[in-house]
Amino acid sequence: ERDLADDATEPTLGRPFRLVVDRFDPSTASRERVADALSRGFAAAGRAIFRSREGVETLYETTAACPEHGPVIVGELTPRHFSFNSQIGACTVCQGLGAARAAQIDRLFIAPHLPFWESLEPRAAAALGRSARGRALIERVLGRESKRPVSKWSDEMRTRVLDGTSDVVSVQRAGRWGKSKRKVAEEKAWPGLLTTLEAGAGRMDWLFAEGPCRACKGGRLRPAMLAVTVSGEGIAPFTARSVDSALEAAAGWHFGGEAGVIAERPLLELVRRLGFLSDVGLGYLGLDRAADTLSGGESQRIRLASQLGSALTGTTYVLDEPTIGLHPRDTDRLITTLEGLRDLGNTVILVEHDADTIRRADHVIDLGPLAGVQGGSVVASGTPAEILADPASLTGRWLSGAERIAPREGLREPRGWITVREPRGNNLRGGVVRFPIGVLTAVTGVSGSGKSTLVLDTLAPGIRMLRGAGGEKPAPMAGVETDELPDEVIVVDQAPIGRTPRSTPATYTGVFDGLRRLYAETPAAKLRGWEPGRFSYNIPGGRCELCEGRGATLVEMHFLPDVWVTCDACGGRRYNRETLEVRWRDRSIADLLAMRIDEAVELFSAHRVISRPLRALADVGLGYLTLGQPATTLSGGEAQRVKLATGLTSRQGRALYVLDEPTTGLHLSDVAQLLAVLHRLVDAGHTVLTIEHHLSVITQADHLVDLGPEGGDAGGRVVGEGTPAAVALLDT
Incomplete structure (x- = not known):
């Protein structure tokens, strides 16, 4: 609580506080003074509280509100009210993210079997105990519980201490009148331990982690929108369901009268779209699952489900291994869905290794015969039966059981x-x-x-x-x-293994370190006084400075995704002309980075430090990659x-x-x-x-x-x- 006459009690940004706008005796105060006090309260916070000497409080709001559930909406509800991407609906604290940095209870109380001050993490205890007034306030809030182990607190007490209370607590502070040492009573509302610590988050980063927003509890929306229910269920608990659970719930909704007429079309569309997600094997996903936590296969199947809802015809769909991450049972459901797309008059092209999917295709094109430079040719084309009978097809031999x-x-x-x-x-x-x-x-x-x-x-x-x-x-x-x-x-x-062209199989496995030392030992490098660092494309010196050793430059496409384009100066070779003049066995270091791993295994057979990781790469089936293949590919x-x-x-x-x-x-x-x-x-x-x-x-x-x-x-x-x-x- 802050008195306007007390300049010493500055509020901390982001912490709740009460502003005292007036004190008067209701029996003698004029109507004008009461109205003025109300106006100032409404102007400052949109609400005003009258508190009697006995501590009884009466709340006055300028907006429509429910005494139990807070603000309510006046006017017509629209879909935007229930979108966390809209300012109308998004939680004002987390801006619709549903998460915020917050103090973690398990990091705060490191010994919950002990009383409050002894159980606190030392840095938190020091921060809370710096101010005598702050410590006194906490002691008043704790009361007799200050001597009880934290683990023995009731849920009510835990909430009171951590999240604060609207009750006003009286604490003593030194007076400021001349040299007087008198103690004066000061009434303060306890904002809560977590809010108090969050005010110093910059000094206490160890205490904080990403967690559910304390305002919306992860629901992402404003309280008024979260309070709206359909068949007794709010939008937050509904979207917390899995796809299959939500489908079952929505299919069970029945409305009569005018509500039934209004709900018929949106409810039908909701059930259809949930059904599409289930059909592509995503019935287990939560509706509120964050996009950045989805696997590539899950993201692809979500896009496929959205296309199923459009019911397009005459469209060509290209899918890259849609069965990734699917159990054989779910694979069967996905194939049935793809066959449904085909039956609508669409063309469906899959890049796929799954044997069941290949067998159910109408036409198969088999590329090979092997990978890398040993591939790229069409070795077989036809129905699955024709592929199985073609001895030139490695895929056919595995599907037929000739290879197993x-x-x-x-x-x-x-x-x-x-x-x-x-x-x-x-x-x-x-x-x-x-x-x-x-x-x-x-x-x-x-x-x-x-x-x-x-x-x-x-x-x-x-x-x-x-x-x-x-x-x-x-x-x-x-x-x-x-x-x-x-x-x-x-x-x-x-x-x-990396998000830029700088990262390659050679750098990740440590082969690149051996190559740089090898080139630094050549006569040409020693003559110039070059160290292994000269042959690194990650630091200035030997690298091409136009692309900074990436071999490619990033071109911003503004409204389209950015693209990497081969560097005009070095032609993708990463190094400047002087560095490329140093050769080992008539090869520059750029030549080696462009070499396939299978070839490099033979070339470096006498260099154990280099050949061991290369052999391991070949053993796991990556012999077709080049040493300098960018991680982005x-x-x-x-x-x-x-x-x-x-x-x-x-x-x-x-x-x-x-x-x-x-x-x-x-x-x-x-x-x-x-x-x-x-x-x-x-x-x-x-x-x-x-x-x-x-x-x-x-x-x-x-x-x-x-x-x-x-x-x-x-x-x-x-x-x-x-x-x-x-x-x-x-x-x-």
């Missing part, structure tokens, strides 16, 4: 177990999940069943935490135990295999390898090559854990953990575990 992965003979015995207790992240339903150590384990299940949450968000961070390696905090669980602590946890996912599957190759050569001891669908983008013949690498890792003493849908990998595993039975809220449980043969007998 040999079945396993015997399974490895685990040398211990990793146990995850009560995992509760996202849709996981708890229980105990066990993973064997020293074998190849595949985690399976329909799309959205919780595989990534269990493995990538719970298990891997949990083991890192046991090792004291830091990193991301695990998803909620009771704990993780292991009979053998791995020397390293290596997560191989599909995130890019690599697919997610290629980036993942570059990371796997790096792990094959640079790690020592026994590691835990965690792979996220490593067969993405792989031909059946490449899958066989990948499996050989995974078996090699396990035979070397490592533990390999892979999230996978590909049946060839699943049948080659030593152990399976199957999640389900469905995706989203209907998943998250272990429905089968054991050897592939044992799980095959289960009804999952």
Whole structure:
């Protein structure tokens, strides 16, 4: 609370406070004085509060409001009111993002079994205790609870301390009249511990993290819009549902009379569009899922669902591996959807490796015979049956069974177990999940069943935490135990290895360092006094300065996506003319970066430091790439295999390898090559854990953990575990 006459009590920006505009005796005050006080209150905050000597408060608002739920809307509701991209509807605190930086309770109270001041993180305790008045205010709010452990507080007390209270608390402060040391009473409203600390967020970054907006609780909209319900459900809880759950709820809505007439068309459209999302295998996705958390395959299928709603005909659709990340059951539903597009009179062209999808195509064009410079030719074209019968088609030989992965003979015995207790992240339903150590384990299940949450968000961070390696905090669980602590946890996912042309397979695997040292040892380089840094395109000196060593320049297209164009000065070779004059075996360093990995393996066979990572890249099926291939041109599957190759050569001891669908983008013949690498890792003493849908990998595993039975809220449980043969007998 701030008195206008007290200039010493400056409010802190962003913190709530009360402004005292007048004090008077209602029995003697004139109507003009009362009206003036109201006017000043309305002008300052749009509301005014009369508080009696007894502490009874009466609130007056200039806008329509419900005493229990806050502001209400007066006037006609429009779709813009329920859009978080509109100023009319978006939450005024988070601007419609649904999230904001906020103090984290678990970082604030590091010892909740102790009383308030003792349980606080030392830096927070120091910040709160700097001001005697601030400390006194907290003590008055805590009252007798100041001596009780924080963990024993009631929910009401916890809310009061953390989020504040509208009750006015009286504290003592020093007077300011001459040399008087008198204490005077000051009435203040407690804004809450979190608000108090947020005012000093710049000095306490350690306390803050991205979390749900405290104003809209993640709902993204203003309170008035969040209060609107349809069949008793607001828009925020409805959009928090999965697609399948929302479809079931919307299909059950029935309205009579005038409401039924109004709702008929929008409700029909809502059910249709939710049905399209479900048909393309996205029934497990939450409607409020952020776009930047979607995989490439999920984003592509969402765009496909939007096209289904348009019901266009005579259109050509081109899809790049739409079955990525799909369980075989979901793949069948997707193919049926694509056949429906075809039957409407459209042309559907797929780039695809999935055997079931290829078999159900009307026409197949097989390129090859191999990859890279050894490919690019049409080796077969025709119906699936004609492709299977063509001996020139590698795809046909794999589909017909002429080429196949040999079945396993015997399974490895685990040398211990990793146990995850009560995992509760996202849709996981708890229980105990066990993973064997020293074998190849595949985690399976329909799309959205919780595989990534269990493995990538719970298990891997949990083991890192046991090792004291830091990193991301695990998803909620009771704990993780292991009979053998791995020397390293290596997560191989599909995130890019770089976002600019500077990053290449050579730089990521460390091959580039060896090449630079090799060129620095040549007579021409020594004569000029050049060090290895001269042959780096990441620093000035030897690089082309027009493109700054990228080999390409970024052209802004304004209303279109920006594009990389080959540099006019160096022709994409990255270096200046003087640097390219230094040659090793009659090749400049630019010539080597343009060389295929398969060729480089032979060329550097006598240089172990360079040849080992190159051999690993070839072993994971990337021999067709060039050493200097820009990271921006690599697919997610290629980036993942570059990371796997790096792990094959640079790690020592026994590691835990965690792979996220490593067969993405792989031909059946490449899958066989990948499996050989995974078996090699396990035979070397490592533990390999892979999230996978590909049946060839699943049948080659030593152990399976199957999640389900469905995706989203209907998943998250272990429905089968054991050897592939044992799980095959289960009804999952």
